Amino acid sequence: xxxxxxxxxxVILSEAASLELGCNYSYGGTVNLFWYVQYPGQHLQLLLxxxxxxxxxxGIKGFEAEFIKSKFSFNLRKPSxxxxxxxxxxxxxxxxxxxxxxxxxxGTQLTVLP
Amino acid sequence: ETGVTQTPRHLVMGMTxxxxxxxxxxxxxxxxxxxKQSAKKPLELMFVYNFKEQTENNSVPSRFSPxxxxxxxxxxxxxxxxxxxxxxxxxxxxxxxxSGGNEQFFGPGTRLTVL
Numbered sequence: 743x744x745x746x747x748x749x750x751x752x753v754i755l756s757e758a759a760s761l762e763l764g765c766n767y768s769y770g771g772t773v774n775l776f777w778y779v780q781y782p783g784q785h786l787q788l789l790l791x792x793x794x795x796x797x798x799x800x801g802i803k804g805f806e807a808e809f810i811k812s813k814f815s816f817n818l819r820k821p822s823x824x825x826x827x828x829x830x831x832x833x834x835x836x837x838x839x840x841x842x843x844x845x846x847x848x849g850t851q852l853t854v855l856p
Numbered sequence: 857e858t859g860v861t862q863t864p865r866h867l868v869m870g871m872t873x874x875x876x877x878x879x880x881x882x883x884x885x886x887x888x889x890x891x892k893q894s895a896k897k898p899l900e901l902m903f904v905y906n907f908k909e910q911t912e913n914n915s916v917p918s919r920f921s922p923x924x925x926x927x928x929x930x931x932x933x934x935x936x937x938x939x940x941x942x943x944x945x946x947x948x949x950x951x952x953x954x955s956g957g958n959e960q961f962f963g964p965g966t967r968l969t970v971l
Binding site: 746751776778784785786787788791832836843844845846847848849 | 897912958
């Protein structure tokens, strides 16, 4: 069965610091990868996704993620965070070869200090 | 209304009550999902419907009973719940189920507290 690991449960940064959130998945086949974000009191919303092609994908609000197949990783990055990036971030994986649904990681709470 | 809506947003119920959660999507999608979100745990997929047919029941206790009368509406009927069922229940929709790569759109959730 596929699983997703997010190693950091809570990350605290100051504004303008660089961000990298780790995501590793366990599935040997072809996958689709997602990062979702949940701002306080708001819906889960899609930040970015990877299906195929360029392994470096760009999302909304200056976020990007890099798919490294050999490492089964899809880390989320942002060069300079803002206070408004405070939210919970979820990595999710969908195995393309099956009807299996999205499998989510446990989430990383990001707190950005002004 | 746009996107995925859920009602009620908050619900407090006793263990002997019967209540229902409602989800509606305005995106023209054919697949709908129920998830349970508990603190410090990954989102747990509960049920999946595709074109009104249930395609997945992720070993959910029978005290949770889903209903999907059409592709736009999804219900979760609750009865004789336990305090550990307290959580945020999220509804999502996507174009279809099965081929992978289906981006899911989430509702705001219903915060359920079982006393």
